[in-house]
Amino acid sequence: MNKNKLNVEIYGQQYQIVGKASPSYMRQVAGHVDEKMREIANVNPRLDMTRLAVLSAVNIADEYLRLKQEYDEILHLVEDETP
Incomplete structure (x- = not known):
């Protein structure tokens, strides 16, 4: 599989x-981090990078x-109900 290179801010x-x-997924990940x-900088504007x-x-x-944890709990519930 080829690797993608992407410039993000x-x-x-x-x-x-x-x-x-x-x-598009890599952009989504970078956007989430940004x-x-x-969000944190708005609450704590004096934090260094x-x-x-x-x-x-x-x-x-x-x-x-x-x-x-939620996923594991749901998976466990589903497995318990499966005959």
């Missing part, structure tokens, strides 16, 4: 993302783990 900085995912950084990035990563990881 996240919180005012340019990055080149390389991956096997589609360019959105999360802007490093702290802002780390807090954004922590928030995104929290979202992921909560959704994974």
